Amino acid sequence: MVDDARLADLRRKFGRAPAAPSEPAPAKRTPREAQPRFRGLESGHRACQGCGEALAARLVVECAGPDVMIANATGCLEVFTTAWPESAWRVPWAHSLFENAAAVASGMEAAMKAKGRNTKVLAFGGDGGTYDIGFQALSGMLERYHNVLYVCYDNEAYMNTGIQRSSSTPHAATTTTSPAGKERMGKRHLKKDLLSIIAAHHIPYTASASVAFPQDLQRKVRHAMGIDGPAFLVVHSPCPLGWRHDSRLTIDVARKAVECGLFPLVELERGALTNVMPIREVRPVADYLKPQGRFAHLFSDDVRAQEERDHLQALADYNIQVYGLTGEGQDPADTGGAAAVGRSGRAPRGNDGAARRVS
Amino acid sequence: MTILTRGAYGEPGTSLAFKTGNWRSTERPVHIHAKAPCHAACPAGEDQQAWFAKLQEGKAEEAWRVLVAANPMPGVTGRVCPHPCESACNRAALDGALAIHNVERWLGDEAVKHGWAYPVDAPAADAPTVAIIGAGPGGLSAAYHAVRNGLRATIYEAGPEAGGLLRSAIPRTRLPREALDAELERLCALPGIDVRFRQRLGRDVSVEELRAEHAAVLLAPGCQEGWEWSVSGAVPADHHEGLALLKEFMDHGQFPSARRVIVHGGGNTAIDLCRLLKRSGVEEVTLVTASALPGPDTDPADVINVVPRELEEALEEEVAVIEHATVNRLVMRGSRITGAEIVSLKKVPGPGGRKKRVSFEGTERVVEVDMVIPCIGERVDPEGLNGLVKRGYLRPDDAWGTLGEKLYALGDARGDRGTVAEAIGDGARVIGAITARLAGAEPLADGRAEMPASGLNPTYYERLPKAKAPKLPIEDRTFDTEIEGDIGGTATMAEAQRCLSCGDCLACDNCWTFCPDNAVIKTVELARDGSHYLFDLDFCKGCGLCAAECPTGYIQMQPEFAVETA
Numbered sequence A: 001m002v003d004d005a006r007l008a009d010l011r012r013k014f015g016r017a018p019a020a021p022s023e024p025a026p027a028k029r030t031p032r033e034a035q036p037r038f039r040g041l042e043s044g045h046r047a048c049q050g051c052g053e054a055l056a057a058r059l060v061v062e063c064a065g066p067d068v069m070i071a072n073a074t075g076c077l078e079v080f081t082t083a084w085p086e087s088a089w090r091v092p093w094a095h096s097l098f099e100n101a102a103a104v105a106s107g108m109e110a111a112m113k114a115k116g117r118n119t120k121v122l123a124f125g126g127d128g129g130t131y132d133i134g135f136q137a138l139s140g141m142l143e144r145y146h147n148v149l150y151v152c153y154d155n156e157a158y159m160n161t162g163i164q165r166s167s168s169t170p171h172a173a174t175t176t177t178s179p180a181g182k183e184r185m186g187k188r189h190l191k192k193d194l195l196s197i198i199a200a201h202h203i204p205y206t207a208s209a210s211v212a213f214p215q216d217l218q219r220k221v222r223h224a225m226g227i228d229g230p231a232f233l234v235v236h237s238p239c240p241l242g243w244r245h246d247s248r249l250t251i252d253v254a255r256k257a258v259e260c261g262l263f264p265l266v267e268l269e270r271g272a273l274t275n276v277m278p279i280r281e282v283r284p285v286a287d288y289l290k291p292q293g294r295f296a297h298l299f300s301d302d303v304r305a306q307e308e309r310d311h312l313q314a315l316a317d318y319n320i321q322v323y324g325l326t327g328e329g330q331d332p333a334d335t336g337g338a339a340a341v342g343r344s345g346r347a348p349r350g351n352d353g354a355a356r357r358v359s
Numbered sequence B: 001m002t003i004l005t006r007g008a009y010g011e012p013g014t015s016l017a018f019k020t021g022n023w024r025s026t027e028r029p030v031h032i033h034a035k036a037p038c039h040a041a042c043p044a045g046e047d048q049q050a051w052f053a054k055l056q057e058g059k060a061e062e063a064w065r066v067l068v069a070a071n072p073m074p075g076v077t078g079r080v081c082p083h084p085c086e087s088a089c090n091r092a093a094l095d096g097a098l099a100i101h102n103v104e105r106w107l108g109d110e111a112v113k114h115g116w117a118y119p120v121d122a123p124a125a126d127a128p129t130v131a132i133i134g135a136g137p138g139g140l141s142a143a144y145h146a147v148r149n150g151l152r153a154t155i156y157e158a159g160p161e162a163g164g165l166l167r168s169a170i171p172r173t174r175l176p177r178e179a180l181d182a183e184l185e186r187l188c189a190l191p192g193i194d195v196r197f198r199q200r201l202g203r204d205v206s207v208e209e210l211r212a213e214h215a216a217v218l219l220a221p222g223c224q225e226g227w228e229w230s231v232s233g234a235v236p237a238d239h240h241e242g243l244a245l246l247k248e249f250m251d252h253g254q255f256p257s258a259r260r261v262i263v264h265g266g267g268n269t270a271i272d273l274c275r276l277l278k279r280s281g282v283e284e285v286t287l288v289t290a291s292a293l294p295g296p297d298t299d300p301a302d303v304i305n306v307v308p309r310e311l312e313e314a315l316e317e318e319v320a321v322i323e324h325a326t327v328n329r330l331v332m333r334g335s336r337i338t339g340a341e342i343v344s345l346k347k348v349p350g351p352g353g354r355k356k357r358v359s360f361e362g363t364e365r366v367v368e369v370d371m372v373i374p375c376i377g378e379r380v381d382p383e384g385l386n387g388l389v390k391r392g393y394l395r396p397d398d399a400w401g402t403l404g405e406k407l408y409a410l411g412d413a414r415g416d417r418g419t420v421a422e423a424i425g426d427g428a429r430v431i432g433a434i435t436a437r438l439a440g441a442e443p444l445a446d447g448r449a450e451m452p453a454s455g456l457n458p459t460y461y462e463r464l465p466k467a468k469a470p471k472l473p474i475e476d477r478t479f480d481t482e483i484e485g486d487i488g489g490t491a492t493m494a495e496a497q498r499c500l501s502c503g504d505c506l507a508c509d510n511c512w513t514f515c516p517d518n519a520v521i522k523t524v525e526l527a528r529d530g531s532h533y534l535f536d537l538d539f540c541k542g543c544g545l546c547a548a549e550c551p552t553g554y555i556q557m558q559p560e561f562a563v564e565t566a
Ligand SMILES: Cc1cc2nc3c(=O)[nH]c(=O)nc-3n(C[C@H](O)[C@H](O)[C@H](O)COP(=O)(O)OP(=O)(O)OC[C@H]3O[C@@H](n4cnc5c(N)ncnc54)[C@H](O)[C@@H]3O)c2cc1C
Pocket: B080, B081, B082, B133, B134, B135, B136, B137, B138, B139, B156, B157, B158, B159, B162, B163, B164, B165, B166, B169, B170, B199, B200, B201, B202, B220, B221, B222, B223, B224, B243, B246, B268, B269, B270, B272, B307, B381, B383, B384, B410, B411, B412, B413, B417, B418, B419, B420, B421, B423
């Protein structure tokens, strides 16, 4: 039972306006209600200024919804969208634990199947919840071939508990548990190649996307939504707080990660690489590192700084080579073409947002 | 039904009750329509960004209507304007400035071809009238803007036709008469414009008379008199002044015969004359100019003041140029010229910050020639302008052209102009001032800031190749056929897509797409600033992301306090 008196008391205490879910809908739609897109994740959430994860989740739900339900792992996304007694979600959404989003989603999917309903189940997790603690549940979900789209919002550390390193944190980044100092230049180990591990489950679709390329991201979501089986999407989502960059630079930083080769945008089907976003003009890794405080020590006088920068450059070069990211001239699907806009949202020349197919 | 325990659920979308807008600490996003640099640079006051926007939507006639809100003669300026807009264009930093003049010309010609109606209404029968002296581009533009502002205009023109120097001096190879006639005829036929030919100020009408009859008198007589040419020594019996010679050629199609000619000066008259002389068969044509040819290290203030394309073509056509020099003395045999003494010279800083010219002793040389033509500029013919001409020009007090009570000057006659576009811009400015003053107010200048290339986000613009106009090969150039061709409708539409929309929203949706807080609301109906978007400040946390990712610089972060009081 809802304890009305206690609820009213709490609301008074915390100064929140009472939610009025049962109020009749106003006759005229407000501009917000009239938005020509699905508002699956609403305003009023408590993400930091310029949060890449909040943006990524909105972009995903916007084109996946409305007929979806979500199992969300513990983490920033879960916390900032659901400050009790409010919710920013406008789709069925559940949170259970940090480690079990994929398991909960598996159950939800089984229930939908039992009820004969087509509602697509999504599972959301941070990189901690996906690369690390929820990994076993995820592997099981993929192996049992549940019809679930799992989206990992990769901000490359455990942000909600105060920036601890995860297996997704890039090499040489500072976090509270991999601090740069006398002993080490930030994280000693490498970012886990999760995509290859996921792809090894031989699932229909595995892809990476970035908030800097929303059309490409949404195309991937739409493609995954059409798959009857497990699909996995990792979205690179800068965290101004944890990466220590200006909040206005979220998109800029995300784009540079793709353009330098450190975060390749790729698609794999049944384990095989089928598509990449070519980089029109490859930029030096330093362009990506510089605006971020978590890499500031790589630009200090420390003798080890150059070596670590070179190491990250070598990792980016490796990605470019392994995934074949070098562009060929001017391609509407490369990093330059995919970003292009025109009047009324149209790119000036036929950019359908489709990336280059690799054979 | 199972009832969940409290704390276990929330109703959908209820976070809207929590206004995160109060997290903004110092800055909020604001839509700011800054001036596009092309617009800021256009002497005729065109807003190229605005008409390119219409073309991007595929609306050619609307684009033309936006264009002619400022400049009623795009067919003319598209052909002869030195297009400072292109020099200012922000796209230069990306992959080349827009071919603005080619598109402008296409729009002008298209309007003539289809008879698109000028956006003017007939003024009231009892509307205030203005009297305009001179039917050059300045006077015509003033008449047009008068009608646009509900006034009537009477033009008094000394000659038998309208156009001023456009007709009498600018060669047909740059401005074919059909193009000029078509545009001017349409303009002169507008309701409320009365052009009276063969009416000379001084002879047929007087300033005082006109001032008594009209709400204002506008002086746009141009500069018709050559400055005296002073070289040490004799002046030949058959001395020809440049502009007079050019006008004669325009009328009769003939030059006095000569084998080697020096043209002395550094303006459009000099270059046009050089090219026509060369084409008419003069073996050696040399331009002697005190200025410099444009180069990477040339001080812009020192560069020869001509339409860049014209200079380029003159060099192509093998007109020789001696820069930083002047004609010192003529070498005569009897009353005939056999040579000219040239001396090197430069403009150097002089007292009071003004430049002075110094010729360098020991650099004198004699060149064999049989004609020297000075093109050193013209001044106002003082007839009928009793006491108004100061040191050769009318020199009004301000940009509005104010000369005195109900009296205005515009165009070349001001003394600080020299292009068609400036004369056209003056027409609009003078009428703006008159309209404001008739309403008991003072005219206001557009004080908006300009949008620099650094204020744009170049990421979002696809590289697109620049349109290239066809050009007549040198050997085919005559005295009539136009040298630069039309780029055509397809290239025009493609070129328009290259416009970056500097400083104005292009409805790209970036802000709407990227805001992590859904604080950008898309609405065509409610956005009152010309964009399609609203900021919902109840939820905007002030992260600044939209401003960073706005391609056009239309979103700027501004201090909360400044916005509050603005
Ligand atoms: C050879 C040459 C080439 C040029 N090329 C270019 C170019 O490529 N691009 C460019 O932008 N500019 C060019 N110019 C400059 C441009 O032509 C002038 O800046 C422009 O025409 C000035 O316009 P206006 O209306 O002030 O005067 P004008 O064009 O000189 O018109 C003045 C009019 O007033 C009339 N008038 C004069 N006195 C009286 C009177 N007392 N009573 C009645 N009517 C009178 C004249 O008959 C004339 O019709 C060129 C000029 C020359 C000479």
